[in-house]
Amino acid sequence: MEKYDIVIIGGGPAGLGAAIEAKKQGITKVLVIERDIELGGILQQCIHNGFGLHIFNEELTGPEYAQRFIDMAREENIDILLDTIVISISKDKKIKAMNTTGVLNIEAKAIVLAMGCREKTRSSIAIPGDRPAGVFTAGAAQRYINIEGYMVGKKVIVLGAGDIGMIMARRIVLEGGEVLAVLARGSIVKGLTRNIVQCLDHYNIPLLYNHNITKITGKERVESVTVAQTDEKKEVIPGTEKVYECDTVLLSVGLIPENELSRIAGIEIDRKTSGPFVNESMETSIPGIFACGNVVHVHDVVDFVTEESRRAGANAARFVKGEKSESESMNTIVSGGITYCVPHRIRYSAMPDKLDLFMRVENKYDKATIVINNQGNELVRFKKTNLTPGEMIKQSVKKSLFEKAKGDIEITLEVGGSK
C-alpha cells in the first residue's frame, strides 16, 4: 500500500490550492488524484474572463487561472495522478482508486476532498414531452464547444438564468448561433447581474422572467419547445403558451456538490448546502478529512475557492504535524433569510485572527444588516446593500469577538427596506 502524508481528491482550483499550501507548510508527501486527463477542473472549459480579481488583482480567464495553479503545483513538485478516479475512502483514510493500470490502494494521514460539483439535469426538474437529442446541460454544452470544439446547435433556448446558462448564450451567439431566449423560472435571476448585462443585454438576447418550458417536441432532434408564463408560485398560467422552433435546449438549473465519496466515508452532510459540515479549519465531521471548494458549497467566484482551499491545505498540514485544538465547537445557526453559513462550526482556539464566513440569502434585499448574537448578547453587526441569492456573501469576523462566546453562534438578518 502506497503511503502519503496528504492525499487530495480532485485537481481543480480547490485541490491544487490545498496541495500547494500543504507543501508550503513543509509537508513532503502530497498527492493529487484527478479523474480527468489534465488538471484545472471545470475552469478549463470556462474560457471567458472574470476570474482572479481578488487573488491576482487582474482579470484572468478560467484556463489562465488554472494554468497559474498548475505551474505552481509543478514548481512545488507535488505528485499527481491523472486519469485516475477515486472510488472509495474510509474513516481511517484508506483510499481506493482506479486507472488503466488497475486498482490502487493508498493510505493517507490526512485527506482533502476537492471533487467540485455537478449540474442538475433534466431528470431533476422534470420537463414533459419527447426525449430527442439536443437537450444539454449548459456545462456539457460548454465542454463540447470550448474543449471539444463543436457547436451544439443553431437555434437555442436556455432554461434557467444561472451564470453558466447566460455565459453559454453569449458563446453561442459569438459562434454564429441564435439564442431565442433565456428563461428565468422566477422573478429573480440566480446569476450575477454583470452577466445579465455583459452576456445578454450586450448581445440583444431576450431574458424572460417568470417563464418555464412546458413541453419539448421532436422525433430524433429537438424541433420545438412550448414556453409559458408562470405565476408567483412558479406554476404555469394556462393560455400563455407559445411555441418556439429550435434545435437545442440548454438547461442551467443549478449545481450540486459531488459528495458520493463523502457519503461512503460516513461524513455528515448538510442538507442545505449538500456538502459536508465543516469547521473553521475546513475539517469535516471526521478528524483529518478536510474539504474545500465546490464540494462544500457552490461558489460563484473562484477566488473564494482558492482562499478556502488554502485554509484546508494549511490545516491538513497542521493535522499531519499533530497540532490539536482543544476548545469546544460552537455551531453557527442561521435564521431570518440567511440560508446557510460556512463554516458550520467554530472552535475559538483554532480560529485565525480574521475568519471569513460565507453565507447566502433567500431573497433579494436592497438593505439589510447581518447580526451575530451569542446567548442573547450581540457580538457584531454588518450593514449590507443589494443582497441577492445568486451572490455569495463573504464576511470576515475578528477572532477577538468570540473570546467569551459559548454554545451556538446565532447569525440572523435584520431586513431594512426589503425588495
Next chain:
Amino acid sequence: MDKNLVCIVCPIGCRLKVTGTADDLNVSGNICKKGIAYAHDEITNPMRMVCTTVKIKGGIHSVIPVKTDKPIPEKYKLEVVKAVNSIELTSPVKMGDIIISNLFETGVNIVAERDM
C-alpha cells in the same frame, strides 16, 4: 443624460447612475475608480473583451481557448470570432503566445489562454 448602467469590470457589479453630457459625465454608485472609467467608455466608445477558441493540431484537445489581450471596440466583437475561426495552430503553444497581432489595426492582439 440620465442613464443607469451596471459596471461589469468586476463581479460586484455596482449600479451606476450617469448624468451630465458625454464631455462632462457625472458618475455615482461606483465603489472604485474603475467604475468611472467604465461609464466613460460605455457612453463614448464601448469596449468588449472577447474570448473564443481556435483549432489546434497535435494538442490534447482539438481547440485551444484564446482572448483579446485588451478590450476591443464593441463593433468588432463578432468579427474577432470569424477571424480566429479561419486559422489553425500547431501544438505546442504557450499561454500568452500571440496568435494574431494588431487585429483590425486596433492595437489589440489575440493571445492563447493556456499551454497546449
